[in-house]
Amino acid sequence: MRKILMASAILAATALSAHAEDVKEVQMLHWWTSGGEAAALNVLKQDLAKEGYTWKDVPVAGGGGDAAMTALKAMVAAGNPPTASQMLGYTVLDYAEAGKMGDLTETAVAEGWDKAVPAALQKFSVYNGKWVAAPVNVHSVNWLWINKAVMDKIGGTEPKNFDEFVALLDKAKAAGVTPLALGGQNWQEATMFDSIVLSTGGPEFYKKAFNDLDEDALKSDTMKKSFDNLAKLKDYVDPNFSGRDWNLATAMVIKGDALVQVMGDWAKGEFKAANKEPGVDFLCYRFPGTDGSVIYNSDMFGMFDVPENQKAAQIALAKATLSKSFQSAFNVVKGSVPARTDVPDTAFDACGKKGIADLKAANDGGTLFGSLAQGYGAPPAVANAYKDVVSKFVHGQITTSDEAVNQLVQAINDAK
């Protein structure tokens, strides 16, 4: 009898120890499925493989990540969160508030993240003094992506303000090229509108309206003028734009069917994937009138509160994510700039170098603002209400800028 007891005790002990053994697998939920993005993520996979961790992909396609966030919610609600998930802005804080996130503070202190990562980003990666996410990159959305061959053909030069931009688009129209490549999905329209507001109202105004949600700013004539400017740009879009994916719009510029796309710097990844070189095949300018300011969003890897035996894998993932070598290698491919300011820019192309310099200047000068369209200006309910209004304005449900402004104020108040 005693023997049997002993045997079962030993069995149980081995079973327990087997259970407590570290899981050598990183489960990652993300929506980086298009060419440039998938290539960029591969860098991290290889880095982790070197340390002996395998990678379990949970890709959920869809540019804005809506579908992925729904999948994530289901996984977390079922008590089975992934090791980490690609997340944006307030989503991280929402999950942290619900107590679903892990704690990386120890690693963060040891690795010196608090000094290297821009303060504006830490607003989203640190919750109540605890590091809950590892920022992967900093994107900025106020960029123009221009096909150089088309630009040369129409004899255009870099537009310095909004009127020059419109003049440039007119030239393209006269030459029979689609002037502006736009994907008619609400987040793309709103991303472009972020830049228009910054260009029309300047940095102070942008911050007041889209980060502080100041009602006077939202109702102001400057906001009306911004909507008027959006209406102007809408005239330069091809009739078939509605519902188009962003990378298809980028492809129009790559192929020379269209002159310019207003899009975040992830568009550069698509140019790279098509073997195009900045300065030779395409040009990157700041959205006219927004030079010196950066509207950012950042991809974060939210780190969930995982069982003890997965913590080592999680920490390895977080360290690898914020290592200088990965930050450089990843962002060179992805088109964004490193999430830490102490990464050398030697490996980057001309656009990347400009992006790194702009980020540093904006961080020092206080002109680094969260993008409302990308969920870094306000919580998701407000951001989505904003996207609704912009999209309804672009597609004609809302016909005048007066009405658009009223709707914007009301929608934001409803969502608060």
Added chain:
Amino acid sequence: MTSIVTDRMQTPERATQRKSLRARLQEWLPKIVLAPSFAITLFFVYGFILWTIYLSFTKSKAFPSYTLTDARAYQRLWRWTFESNPPSSWYTSITNMVIFGVLYIVFCLAIGLFLAILLDQKIRGEGVLRPIYLYPMALSFIVTGVAWKWFLDPGLGLEQTMHQWGWTSFHFDWIKNKDYVIYTVVIAGVWQASGFIMAMFLAGLRGIDSEIIKASQIDGASPIQLYRRIIIPLLRPVFLSALIVLAHMAIKSYDLVVALTSGGPGGSAWLPSNFMYEYTFKRNEMAVGSASAVIMLATMSAIIVPYLYSELREKNR
């Protein structure tokens, strides 16, 4: 000996015991077999209905919260119901539901009946034609949606092809037009379901007593009169079941809208189910999403309950 006797004495008693056990088992078996599915339905359907109703009175945002508040979510939906200019997303959703529901049901019934009558003319090759019409039903809404999205896209499908064939003035961009996009959902939906409805009507037509038809023909009824006065009225039960099938398909068609239009320009193709999903899962407004789900349920019940009531009463008579 005694033992044998006692055995004999006991046997009939045991037999009755065994019989009663078997009888009891037979009596209980269906209940035992049904119990798990009953419990699952009770919990996952009715339990979650109650849970959704509860959530609609809370302040739930990204995650469910259990502190009750007033009917704030309903107040907002009520206000949005009357915001037609510019249309609120809720207003768009419910008006689309009416447009889509009515057109979808009417066209499916009309086309289904028409095809069934044509196929019923004892034509050759019926065995080939029937599955061709029925086949779309075998596709999921997602496949239907994507196929029609490409077909209707002015840059890829019908319009582009017509232009290549030389008809350059041809213009068909409903799928990109905020006012017409809901009709493209109707087109795709009707294409998918009308073959199935045809099969239902065909079965109904085959079930009609040929004596009645022969009698009316002898009385001199023209083919049109025959259909209008005799056959179609006899199909009334088929109409009812087709109506029920179509109505519930109309109300749950969420995936068709997503696959075909991804919501349409400026959200103009939303149905209430899209609204519910968007608000609950994408916008972190779970209370509003739940409230819209409850309203959908209440609307459904307002239609279904009187129908069920009248059906059951007829049966009881």
